Amino acid sequence: MSACQIEKKRYWSRNFCVLLLFLSFFVGFSALKSEEEVPRGIYSLEYPVYFGNRTNISKENPLTQQGVYLGRRLFYETRLSANNTISCGSCHRQELAFTDGKKLSKGVDDTFTDRNAMALVNLLWNRKFFWDGRSGSLEDQAQFPMISAHEMGQDMETSSRKLQSTAYYPPLFKAVFGDDKITGKRITFALAQFERTLISAHSRYDQYLKQQIKLSPEEMRGMTLFNTAPNPEKGIRGANCAHCHGGPKNYLELFHNNGLDSVYRDRGIGQITGQETDHGRFKIPTLRNIALTAPYMHDGRFSTLEEVIEHYSEHVKPSVALSAFLQNESNVKGSLPLKLNSVEKKELIAFLNTLTDSIFVSNPKFSNPFVTLKSR
16 A cells, blocks of 8 residues: 555544544534423423312322423324334324324224224323223323334333434433433333323313303303203203213213113223123213314214214113113103204204314424424
């Protein structure tokens, strides 16, 4: 090798080392910059007083600004799936009140899930999660879709390793947990913190409850129907909704068989308890933003609110497991279904539309933070 070739080799070797040092510095600087930009401190939740303070926050996982910041990013992180294409946000889209608009969702193996994706709304007050109530905390709930073969399809150890290998995530975990070690438990903790902030309380109905607006006569009649149990002997007509969807949050943590079937392909809680009286019992979902969360029921069988109301009005199927709230409840003496008339059905839907919260479904605090971020 000539002296000239040797000198050229030394030149490129020196410059390559300089380039590596520069890249290392840049990556390190970017990571530090990410950590510095993370908001810190206690996260202050805001919600109306009529929602009540019976919240469900783990003492082991208190809400912090940095935890919510990280959790939001993990919620939209596709690396948490086996094929790097699916995130929590794939099946829980903000514009649809964190549902996906499908009867059943498709996972990484291109297989449909067993049940409809539930809306992620006002979870702060929930104590049971999933249609069958199998989880008692958001922390526990978060891991199920991630490790399910028909959903995100990836074990927590692999997810942890994938995030640990990035320059982006270790500093964020350090900001939340004190060191940069990424574990499955920490992933679920951060996700739970973000999900607890998904509070919907700015609908027209909320404005009515705060005495800021008046509802239309049709909406008011729908609200009266919603909150009234029928009593044909006294001439009282009602839609009997409040037994399951009453209160200002339009949600009561109950599990009921609502007369969808007499023979059950999916037994709901009955699959867990084995009790015949639990067959077909499912968690009662919130009605907040209900106009945005079609299709409806645990299997997405109803495409419209009109179909849902028609079911309760005309097609409730009797069984040993049928909810007591639906038995012998009718606007016609001696009849089982409610038997609402066409005007009452329209009034009921008018009221249900007042539960839509346009601020919630467009709030940038809940949106995908990676939409404009080029690399992470």
